[in-house]
Amino acid sequence: MKRKSHAxxxxxxxxxxxxxxxxxxAQDNTEITIVGWTEPDTLDPCETAHAAISLVxxxxxNETLIDRNGETGELTPRLATSxxxxxxxxxxxxLREGVSxxxxxxxxxxxxxxxxxxxxxQEEFNCSVSQKSFTSFKLTAEAVDEYTVDITSDLPAPILHxxxxxxxxxxxxxxxxxxxxxxxGTGPYVLKEWIxxxxxxxxxxxxxWGEQPEISQATYVFRNEPSVRAAMVAAGEAxxxxxxxxxxxxxxxxxxxxxxxxxxxxxxxxxxxxxxDVRVRxxxxxxxxxxxxxxxxxxxxxxxxxxxxxxxIDGYNPDIQQRPYDPERARQLLAEAAxxxxxxxxxxxxxxxxxxxxxxxxxxxxxxxxxxQVGFNVSLEMMERARHANFQAxxxxxxxxxxxxxxxxDNNRGDASFGLFNHHSKGNQSATYTHPExxxxxxxxxxxxxxxxxxxxxxxNAYVHDHTVIIPLFYMVSFARVSERLKWVPNDxxxxxxxxxxxxxxx
Amino acid sequence: MLxxxxxxxxxxxxxxxxxxxxxxxxxxxxxxxxSLYLPAEATAEQRAAYADQMGYSDPIIVQFGxxxxxxxxxxxxxxxxxxxSAMEAVMEAVPTTILLSSLAFSITxxxxxxxxxxxxxxxxxxFDRMATTISLVGASAPxxxxxxxxxxxxxxxLNLLPTSGMGxxxxxxxxxxxxxxxxxxxxxxxxxxxxxxxxxxxxxxTAKAKGLGHRAVLGHALRSSWLPVITVAGDMAVGMINGSIxxxxxxxxxxMGKVLIDAIMQRDFAVVQSAxxxxxxxxxxxxxxxxxLYGLVDPRIRYNK
Numbered sequence: 001m002k003r004k005s006h007a008x009x010x011x012x013x014x015x016x017x018x019x020x021x022x023x024x025x026a027q028d029n030t031e032i033t034i035v036g037w038t039e040p041d042t043l044d045p046c047e048t049a050h051a052a053i054s055l056v057x058x059x060x061x062n063e064t065l066i067d068r069n070g071e072t073g074e075l076t077p078r079l080a081t082s083x084x085x086x087x088x089x090x091x092x093x094x095l096r097e098g099v100s101x102x103x104x105x106x107x108x109x110x111x112x113x114x115x116x117x118x119x120x121x122q123e124e125f126n127c128s129v130s131q132k133s134f135t136s137f138k139l140t141a142e143a144v145d146e147y148t149v150d151i152t153s154d155l156p157a158p159i160l161h162x163x164x165x166x167x168x169x170x171x172x173x174x175x176x177x178x179x180x181x182x183x184x185g186t187g188p189y190v191l192k193e194w195i196x197x198x199x200x201x202x203x204x205x206x207x208x209w210g211e212q213p214e215i216s217q218a219t220y221v222f223r224n225e226p227s228v229r230a231a232m233v234a235a236g237e238a239x240x241x242x243x244x245x246x247x248x249x250x251x252x253x254x255x256x257x258x259x260x261x262x263x264x265x266x267x268x269x270x271x272x273x274x275x276x277d278v279r280v281r282x283x284x285x286x287x288x289x290x291x292x293x294x295x296x297x298x299x300x301x302x303x304x305x306x307x308x309x310x311x312x313i314d315g316y317n318p319d320i321q322q323r324p325y326d327p328e329r330a331r332q333l334l335a336e337a338a339x340x341x342x343x344x345x346x347x348x349x350x351x352x353x354x355x356x357x358x359x360x361x362x363x364x365x366x367x368x369x370x371x372x373q374v375g376f377n378v379s380l381e382m383m384e385r386a387r388h389a390n391f392q393a394x395x396x397x398x399x400x401x402x403x404x405x406x407x408x409x410d411n412n413r414g415d416a417s418f419g420l421f422n423h424h425s426k427g428n429q430s431a432t433y434t435h436p437e438x439x440x441x442x443x444x445x446x447x448x449x450x451x452x453x454x455x456x457x458x459x460x461n462a463y464v465h466d467h468t469v470i471i472p473l474f475y476m477v478s479f480a481r482v483s484e485r486l487k488w489v490p491n492d493x494x495x496x497x498x499x500x501x502x503x504x505x506x507x
Numbered sequence: 508m509l510x511x512x513x514x515x516x517x518x519x520x521x522x523x524x525x526x527x528x529x530x531x532x533x534x535x536x537x538x539x540x541x542s543l544y545l546p547a548e549a550t551a552e553q554r555a556a557y558a559d560q561m562g563y564s565d566p567i568i569v570q571f572g573x574x575x576x577x578x579x580x581x582x583x584x585x586x587x588x589x590x591x592s593a594m595e596a597v598m599e600a601v602p603t604t605i606l607l608s609s610l611a612f613s614i615t616x617x618x619x620x621x622x623x624x625x626x627x628x629x630x631x632x633x634f635d636r637m638a639t640t641i642s643l644v645g646a647s648a649p650x651x652x653x654x655x656x657x658x659x660x661x662x663x664x665l666n667l668l669p670t671s672g673m674g675x676x677x678x679x680x681x682x683x684x685x686x687x688x689x690x691x692x693x694x695x696x697x698x699x700x701x702x703x704x705x706x707x708x709x710x711x712x713t714a715k716a717k718g719l720g721h722r723a724v725l726g727h728a729l730r731s732s733w734l735p736v737i738t739v740a741g742d743m744a745v746g747m748i749n750g751s752i753x754x755x756x757x758x759x760x761x762x763m764g765k766v767l768i769d770a771i772m773q774r775d776f777a778v779v780q781s782a783x784x785x786x787x788x789x790x791x792x793x794x795x796x797x798x799x800l801y802g803l804v805d806p807r808i809r810y811n812k
Binding site for chain 2: 042044124125132136178179181196197198221223231235237384387390
């Protein structure tokens with residue numbers, strides 16, 4: 001017995017000896033640790049379309065020409081000092097002078113030409129951020145002088161400048177044909193080390209053209225499990241934990257909900273009866289009690305969506321009202337459709353993606369029940385991401401049959417046309433809706449600028465609402481835990497970029 | 508023995524080829540990786556161009572021919588996501604899995620044999636009842652729950668251990684316990700059951716009747732209990748090589764299981780194939796070791812027939 005006691009005491013002593021030395025994370029107030037949900041596959045600027053890569057790299061290592069404020073939509077200069085449309089296809093960009101890449105290459109018009117060229121070689125090299133920034137536009141860039149560049153599109157491009165707030169500039173020494181794990185940019189930070197599977201470390205760029213950031217070094221670590229991410233901040237091992245769950249966000253002093261610029265919506269596939277009937281689609285929209293889901297299966301901070309774009313997006317239509325929960329009216333509409341020979345009781349597949357957001361399956365089960373209570377015959381099919389992708393973009397499986405699909409798409413690029421293309425029968429991979437009238441409205445809106453554009457986009461949103469082209473559900477929120485030693489709160493931008501330069505220490 | 512190992516190697520290589528063909532075909536049946544990798548804004552042309560670059564638009568037989576040709580040159584393909592050698596990406600994770608599984612397996616073996624044997628020596632006694640209860644709890648406790656509770660208690664509340672990550676010995680305490688807990692519970696039950704059976708056999712009774720001491724009896728009985736224990740422990744070791752996915756995921760360990768699961772979810776075919784190859788080779792080596800151990804423990808087992 002005495003020996004056992006000694007063994008136990010030795011174990012406890014050993015733990016207590018290593019504990020204070022190893023786990024009191026007394027980092028000095030110059031360095032921070034950020035814990036993300038998954039390690040990037042690469043850090044190539046071309047892949048900053050992927051959030052995991054963008055969070056490390058965008059505007060930390062590789063900067064964009066323009067900054068866009070996620071909350072207000074305001075555009076401000078970064079590597080560009082000004083930008084203007086020369087004609088309906090060409091934008092002239094004036095560049096900041098005296099800026100260099102961290103490999104010594106100068107940032108000038110030639111560097112912009114290189115960056116655009118690298119992203120436009122889709123036959124030879126995939127550049128995802130080019131697709132995200134400029135969709136199908138084919139761009140060419142030409143140096144006007146050392147610090148002026150003209151960027152020309154093959155199609156009229158009145159909102160091309162919004163892409164410059166997404167597309168990062170890359171060193172002319174970057175390999176044209178392979179993705180790099182050692183990105184070189186002009187940003188306030190440089191990649192210090194990347195130990196695969198362990199950590200990525202950024203350190204301050206001493207030659208940065210702008211104000212030197214307060215944080216000298218940022219270490220990124222990655223944990224798949226949200227509870228562990230939250231625990232790391234609680235234990236003092238990390239300063240910012242991204243994408244924690246609502247259940248883990250229990251400390252009001254450190255845990256924040258923030259809009260993640262994702263909108264969830266139902267896509268009724270109107271190629272099939274009964275969803276081809278507008279009354280049936282409206283009945284479906286009226287049958288869903290969305291408010292009942294807030295604070296129950298969804299975080300209470302989630303907001304109801306009446307249209308795809310959020311309020312900070314150009315083309316958001318403030319006149320569109322929320323569809324009420326009105327099961328009586330839904331039953332009435334279904335009865336009217338049935339009286340006209342529409343087979344309203346046709347089985348409808350509800351295609352859902354596992355884990356598309358926290359509690360996704362619960363939300364979809366609730367929606368299924370609500371829809372069925374008014375007389376629909378909907379059955380939920382949950383599937384993993386890869387299989388669900390087959391149903392989300394063309395070519396759709398031929399035997400899909402009547403279906404509704406819960407889709408979550410981002411709306412943070414500043415212009416409603418990006419989202420509205422989801423409904424354009426030819427303009428987007430994921431459109432099922434085929435109405436020439438709507439196509440014409442979108443086609444007109446995207447050629448306009450200024451107030452005319454805003455009005456035209458609002459008209460498109462009104463059409464989408466009036467014809468129940470889609471059933472908007474929610475503007476989603478995410479949660480983050482932030483150490484009390486930092487003076488920083490997550491915001492609309494956090495889901496796509498985390499600019500370390502803007503983080504301050506509390507003291 | 509050498510002849511036996513060579514014969515097993517030949518048999519295993521045939522199975523390995525079958526496995527690689529199956530994995531190659533099955534992964535490609537899951538669809539186009541471009542739909543997962545490219546942003547939603549990518550056009551059909553951009554998706555097609557990407558499929559061409561990656562070689563996914565070729566007929567599957569052409570893709571397989573290219574894969575086999577690569578294998579002959581020890582080229583295991585390029586990770587679609589990481590744009591580097593798939594084998595390099597996989598091999599990075601191997602040391603973590605080997606360390607985690609070997610530590611967990613050692614603990615499992617030592618604890619299960621000691622506790623199981625002691626419990627069996629006095630069936631129905633206090634120690635036996637405690638050991639049985641605790642081992643049953645260990646065998647049935649969900650790994651995931653144990654891991655999360657471990658983090659909250661030992662890292663957050665007591666600050667005795669780190670929450671997760673890789674580093675010094677203290678970083679391995681919780682993952683190893685989580686991986687070892689269930690196998691230890693199961694193996695303890697197996698050792699106990701086998702030992703009780705052996706201890707009640709006539710030769711043990713005879714030995715006791717002749718006045719052989721308790722420790723000596725236990726020693727003899729333990730040796731006779733090894734075969735079933737090796738069989739069960741071997742299965743457990745194979746499971747650990749497969750990757751302790753829960754522990755690796757929760758504790759942020761860069762191991763084989765996590766690499767494989769990530770690659771499957773992302774349809775990173777080359778990484779899936781390389782990981783399966785390495786895991787299969789690991790399992791093959793382990794099975795050989797188990798067979799060799801059988802022969803050492805029970806000399807009556809011969810392999811040359």
